[in-house]
Amino acid sequence: VFCRAYIPGVRERTLVAVKPDGVQRRLVGQIIQRFETRGFKLVGLKMLQASEDLLAQHYASLNRKPFYPSLLRYMNSGPVVAMVWEGHNVVKSTRMLVGDTNPAEAKPGTIRGDFSIHISRNIIHASDSVEVAQAEIALWFRRSELMEWECCDHGSVYQL
């Protein structure tokens, strides 16, 4: 069968969301392209206006920060594009693709380093650990919204 569970971590998944500023600035296509060309597999994708309840759960660990109210207003200000990407080491690799939280610290070549300037408008979210990714995917997506499929180039991206 197609299950390649013997390659450790290949089925790792992470939650990525293009934030309202990224959608407004029409960066969705370029952001998706970076994950596709890297070789990761898209297994979930939707556009939605995130509810305050969803955002409060998503950012629960930050609810005592001074920027928390403005963060929720920002994230609720328009539609976001949420996605789930799958592949070997995808959580860590995605954080590297995305770059530092503060775009002023993000390296050129990273998504934040190339497309954003200020920490309050850093255009993209990515889960920061495998455990957090699992919780965030369960929060943002139903199981039926996640696709199981095989990339035909799997043997060229991974050693079989």
Ligand code: GDP
């Ligand atoms: P991330 O995992 O890199 O997104 O960073 P965090 O989990 O620490 O923070 C979540 C989000 O809150 C960031 O992406 C920013 O949008 C926002 N944020 C974090 N720190 C600050 C800050 O000091 N000021 C403002 N205005 N927003 C912040």
Ligand code: MG
């Ligand atoms: Mg975070």
